[in-house]
Amino acid sequence: MAGDETVIGGGRFDTGRDGYAEMGTYARQWPNRGWAIEGCQGIGRHIANRLLADGEQVVEALGLFLESKASENGVVS
Template sequence: MAGDETIVGGGRFDTGRDGYMAMRKYAKQWPNRVWAIEGCQGIGRHIANRLLADGEQVVDVPPKLSARARVFATGQGRKTDATDAHSIALVGTRMAGLRAVVNEEQLALLRILVDRRRSLGDDHTRMVSQLHQLLLELIPGGAKKSLSAAQAKALLATIRPRDAVGKARRRVAAELIADLERIYRAPRKPTRN
């Protein structure tokens, strides 16, 4: 659709590789094109990401806006592929301020790393707390709160419980120390693109 809302072309393309390539080839006749895709955070994400990866400009058309445009353009809200495409193109042409879709790979990468770091931090806090509780139960008077894994290991080596509960506490404490040591010596490799 041109800026004056004149329909300049159209077609049906399947979602497979061949359909996508045919659509891209067809669209090359408009060198200054912007793709208006409905729901780029949902059902439209797949095609939007493919277009972005190929260097195309994409704007996200919220489904509510395209539904309103469909009602205004047709006088009713019935959905067909043709009316959907037309209403999405109308919104893409008429509406200023639509969100430009960007490659969010870097954001996704950072989110994955932050989630992993948070998870390790939560695990660390939980393990240290559990270890401290076990040491309180194994050692009269307990142990200081801020022990390194090496200090906790040395302290645990001095404890020889005789009852089954004490032995279980010592075994679990040793496992927690081993888990903490594993976290502490995990290699920190920088990520490369």
């Protein structure tokens, strides 16, 4: 997703070594990338930890989603 929230890419990748490598290859086209992972402390923990170990920037997606929705509704935190 770009700064203006335009979706610029996406995909579904297997959870094994080959799928992770395929995802990394696909993502390299964006050198200034970051990852928004839902459930970094739950179901998304495995992928978040793998990305972090590879030096990638990772944030919790749900928090970003809720913040965006609050902003759309005029809620200020």
